[in-house]
Amino acid sequence: MGRGKIEMKKIENVNSRQVTFSKSRNRLIKKANELSFLCEVDVIVFSSTVNVYYFSKGRAVLSTIDRVDGEVFVLGFV
Numbered sequence: 001m002g003r004g005k006i007e008m009k010k011i012e013n014v015n016s017r018q019v020t021f022s023k024s025r026n027r028l029i030k031k032a033n034e035l036s037f038l039c040e041v042d043v044i045v046f047s048s049t050v051n052v053y054y055f056s057k058g059r060a061v062l063s064t065i066d067r068v069d070g071e072v073f074v075l076g077f078v
Contacts, residue, residue: 018049021048028045032055033055036056042055
């Protein structure tokens with residue numbers, strides 16, 4: 001039997017959202033690193049605090065941001 005589908009929705013409570021991110025941060029970072037390596041893409045993960053997690057194959061963060069040229073591509077919801 002497969003896993004059931006989980007409805008994705010924004011966690012409105014800021015404290016609950018931060019706790020949820022903290023609990024899943026290591027899994028998220030591992031997946032972002034794998035995506036960056038396997039697909040040869042740059043991945044930037046922003047947390048609701050000041051932390052930024054960046055994965056790249058030898059490129060600088062600023063060059064990636066310059067390539068995006070001010071546009072922000074978001075997967076999911078904000």
